Amino acid sequence: MNRREFLGAAATAVGGHNKKSGAESRSGLSLALKGRKNSGIKRWDVITIGNLSRNRYWGESEDRGVRSAICSCTVISGDGFHIMVDPSLKDEKAMATELDRRTGLNLDEIDVVFITHQHGDHHFGLKHFPKAKWLAGAEVAAGLNKSERYGKPIVPADDSLFEAVEILSTPGHTMDHRSLRFDCKGLSVIIAGDAVATQDFWVERMGYFNAVDFDLSARTMNKIASIADIVVPGHDNHFLCL
Numbered sequence: 001m002n003r004r005e006f007l008g009a010a011a012t013a014v015g016g017h018n019k020k021s022g023a024e025s026r027s028g029l030s031l032a033l034k035g036r037k038n039s040g041i042k043r044w045d046v047i048t049i050g051n052l053s054r055n056r057y058w059g060e061s062e063d064r065g066v067r068s069a070i071c072s073c074t075v076i077s078g079d080g081f082h083i084m085v086d087p088s089l090k091d092e093k094a095m096a097t098e099l100d101r102r103t104g105l106n107l108d109e110i111d112v113v114f115i116t117h118q119h120g121d122h123h124f125g126l127k128h129f130p131k132a133k134w135l136a137g138a139e140v141a142a143g144l145n146k147s148e149r150y151g152k153p154i155v156p157a158d159d160s161l162f163e164a165v166e167i168l169s170t171p172g173h174t175m176d177h178r179s180l181r182f183d184c185k186g187l188s189v190i191i192a193g194d195a196v197a198t199q200d201f202w203v204e205r206m207g208y209f210n211a212v213d214f215d216l217s218a219r220t221m222n223k224i225a226s227i228a229d230i231v232v233p234g235h236d237n238h239f240l241c242l
């Protein structure tokens, strides 16, 4: 192929691609957005982008972990409140540094910490927030309190937080798993916890290796797909739910 032929082929390919992506983005932007513009949520920030201890989509065996897991940790901010979801870091200084780096907040400015489920990597950093109210779904709260791991009770949460964030039952990874959903600037955002492990797991509607019910995990992900524009998974960066 000479230069002229190459450039011609490239132009055709680009034109074809643009046409396709234009149609996709039109449907994605004008039809798929599910959130309300006016809500009590001003912004949300991912504090730590999580990773898995083993990732089948990276060619790793699920028999054993090959690295330490870190969960995705998010702060949801509204009028007069900051909610941290799944405090991820064991080390207090590291948790404080990441929170400051991403939001300018200090540990004592977090009003509520919400735990999505009982797996340890989703509350490694809970003890760094003694001034916050600690919340979780009723069964998760009961389980954590029974473990006597913390010197302060985790309080069972109702259906919403600050009348701006919905608490959704998202079973499959664990049966008592909860995710948080809210509207922000016209987008419906779900902090999924491990109901969605990573974007690769989402694409295949695949549960993580330790899921208690894989079929239910897939059904929960389909439910999330029907109500969310953006998903913050338990162990990955956030992504558009297209």
Ligand SMILES: [Zn+2]
Residues within 6 Å of the ligand: 117, 119, 173, 194
């Ligand atoms: Zn988990």
